[in-house]
Amino acid sequence: MKFIQICTLALLLASTQITLADTESEKEAAKLMDAVGMQSALEQSMQQMLDVQINNNPSLSPFRSVMKEFFSKYMSYESLKPDIIRIYADAFTAQELTDIREFYGSKTGQKAIKLMPQLMRQGGEIGAKRVQAHIGELESMIKAEAERLKKEAK
Template sequence: MKVLKLGFFLFSLSISQFAVSDADSEREAEILLTSMGMEEAMTQTMSQMVDFQLQQNPTLAPFKSVIIKFFAKHMSWASLKSEFVKIYSEAFSAKELREINEFYATETGRKTIQLMPSLSAQGGQIGADRVQENIGELQAMIKAESERLQKLSVQ
C-alpha cells in the first residue's frame, strides 16, 4: 500500500510540474505576443480584411458595419488571444520563450519586431514578382499536363 501511495504521490508531483511548466510557458507566450504588438497587428489586419472584402465585392459596402462587427467578434485580438498563447506555449518551452523575450527587449530585438512586417511583405512581393515574371512558363506547364492527362483519359 505504501508503494501505491508513493507511486501516486510521484505521479501527482510529475503532473504538477508539467502544469507549472505550461503556466510558465503561457505567461511567457503572453509577454512575447504583447512585445510583438499582436493586438495592434490583429486590429490592423482586421481593418485590411474588411477593406479587402469591400474592394472585392463593392455590393457589400452598405454592410460594412456588420462585417466590422463580425470580424471584431471572430477575428479580434480579444477573441483569438488565448489560442495564440496556446500555440506559442506549445511550440516553445518557458525557457525558450524567456530567451526570445530577452532578445525582443534589446534594441536589436525591438528593431526586429518593427521591421519584420515590412521585410515579410517585401519577401512576399519578391515571390509574387517572380511568379508574375514566369507566369508563361507555368501556363505552358499546366497546358502540357492537361494535354497529357487528356490523352491518358482517352486510352
Template sequence: MKKLFIAILIALPCAAFSQTAQHLKVSEQFLEVSGARTAFDDVVNSMLQTQTGAVPQEHREKFISVMKEFMAKYFNYDVLKPKMAKLYADEFSEQELKDLIAFYSSSTGKKYASKVSVLTTKGMQMGQAAVQEHRDELTQMMQKAFGQ
C-alpha cells in the same frame, strides 16, 4: 511510504499544471513585447482590404460593416490571444520564450517588431510580382501538367 507515494502522485499533476500556466504566461508576455497585437491587426486589415476589392462597389460599405462586426466578435487579438499563446508555448520552451522576450525588449528587437508587418507585406508583394511576371510560363506549365 505508501502515503508519501500517494502524495507525490497527487502533487505531480498540480506541479505540471502550474508549470504549464507559467509557460503560457511567459508566452503571453512574448506576444506583448513582440508586437503581435499590431502585426495581427495589420494582417486583419490587409485581409479585409483584399477581400473588399473583390466585392462590387455598391456592396462594399455593407460588406465592410458586416466583416468588422464579425471580426470584432470572433477574430480579434484579444479573443485569439490565449490560443496564440498556446501555439507559441507548444513550439518554444519557456526558456526560449524568455530569450525571445529579451530580444524583443532590446532596441533591435523593438525595431524589428515595428518593421515586421511592412517587411511581410513587401515580401508578399515581391512574390506576387514574381508570379505575375512569369504568369504565362506558369500557365503553360499547368496546362502541360494537366494535359490541356
C-alpha cells in the same frame, strides 16, 4: 501494493510539474504578446484584410461594417489570445519565451517589430512579381497536367 502507490504518486507529481510548466509558459507567452504589440498587430492586420477584400471585390463595400463586426468577433485579439498563447506555450519553454521577450524589448528587437510588416510586404511583392513573370510557364504546366489526367482517366 506499495509499488502501485509509489507509481501513482510519481505520476501525480509528474503531471503537476507538466501543468506548472505549461502555466509558466502560458504566462511568459502572454507577456511576449504584450511586448511585441500583438493586439495592435492583429487589429492592423484585420483592417488590412478587410481593405484587401473590399478592394478585390468593390461590391462588398456596402457591407464593410458587417464584415468589420464579423472580423472583430472572430479575429480580434481577445478572441484569438488564448489560442495564440497556447501555440507559443506549446512551441517554447518559459525560459525561451523570456529570452524572446527580452530580445523584442531590446533596441534591435523593437526595430525588428517595426520593420517586419514592411519586410513581409516587400517579400510578398517579390514573390508576386516572380510568379507574374513566369505565369505562362505555370499555365503551360497546368494545361499539360490536365491533359495527362484526362488521358489517365480514359
